[in-house]
Amino acid sequence: MRLFIILSSLFFMTTTTLFNFSKDANINNWRVIDDVVMGGRSNGNFEINADGHGRFSGQISLENNGGFSSLRYNFKTKDVSAYKTIKLRIKGDGNNYQCRVKTSSSDYVSYIYEFETTTNWITIEIPFTAMDPRFRGRKLNEPNFPGEQLEEIAFLIGNKKEQSFELLIDSIDLM
Numbered sequence: 001m002r003l004f005i006i007l008s009s010l011f012f013m014t015t016t017t018l019f020n021f022s023k024d025a026n027i028n029n030w031r032v033i034d035d036v037v038m039g040g041r042s043n044g045n046f047e048i049n050a051d052g053h054g055r056f057s058g059q060i061s062l063e064n065n066g067g068f069s070s071l072r073y074n075f076k077t078k079d080v081s082a083y084k085t086i087k088l089r090i091k092g093d094g095n096n097y098q099c100r101v102k103t104s105s106s107d108y109v110s111y112i113y114e115f116e117t118t119t120n121w122i123t124i125e126i127p128f129t130a131m132d133p134r135f136r137g138r139k140l141n142e143p144n145f146p147g148e149q150l151e152e153i154a155f156l157i158g159n160k161k162e163q164s165f166e167l168l169i170d171s172i173d174l175m
Contacts, residue, residue, distance in 0.1 A: 014082060018153060018172040019073060023052040030054070030073045035158075040066020044165075053091075054169035056155060060162055068158030069165070073172075074105050078150045080174055086126040086153070089170040092117020096159055097167060099126055101145060102152040109133045110154070111145035117167065125175070 019025075025048055032044040044058035056071045088099065095117060100110040111131035115124050128147035133140040137158075153172060157165050 014175075015087075016083070016174045018075075018078075018086075018150075018174060019054075019169075020171045021048065021052060021054045021169055023048060025052070025054075027054065029075060030071060032056075032058075032069065032071055034058075034069045035061075035066035038066070039064040040068075042066050042069045044069030044071065046071055049168070055166065056169065057164075057166040059164050060157060060159070062160075062162050067160060068156055070100075070154050070156040071167075072152055072154040074152050076151070077104075079148070080128075080150050081148050083174040084128055084147065085175040086113075086128070087171075087173040087175050088124045088126070089121065090117060090124065091121045091168040091170075092119065093164075093166045094119060095157060095163065095165050095167075098154075098156040098158075099124075099131075100152075100154040100156055101131060101150055102154075103146070103149050105151045108135050109140065109142070110135070121170070 030046055032046050034042045034044050041061040041063040046056050049055040058069050060067060097115060099113045102110055112134050113126045113131045128145045131145035133142045
């Protein structure tokens with residue numbers, strides 16, 4: 001009986017797609033925010049590439065105390081209490097990135113998970129409990145992501161060095 005419960009819970013695990021990229025995907029709710037908001041000189045871009053993947057790319061500059069580029073997706077408040085994990089299908093450039101979420105787009109706190117990319121397509125599963133709270137890069141003495149609601153998901157590159165970058169995104173799911 002116990003085995004049946006475990007197997008049935010795995011079988012009925014729900015997955016919801018937050019965003020699935022394709023050639024005709026509407027990316028109007030995605031926006032790039034670079035360090036220029038603080039006087040920096042980094043330059044990020046976002047588009048759907050010829051293969052139908054989201055392509056976040058650009059150049060990080062350390063001029064004028066800069067050093068980051070971010071890509072943010074805002075959406076109506078989503079109840080995520082039935083899920084435990086964010087699943088990304090991505091292809092990178094070997095650089096380190098952050099996946100960031102906010103419970104409300106107006107929150108000052110972002111919950112962050114850092115990951116390394118490869119030049120191959122990979123799937124990254126991020127447990128909500130592994131996303132720690134930060135504000136302007138500083139870790140806060142607060143609980144990790146509570147996993148109740150979402151209004152924003154973002155990707156950020158800021159490795160304290162000048163570099164070009166390219167992150168391809170295929171899909172973002174909740175599990």
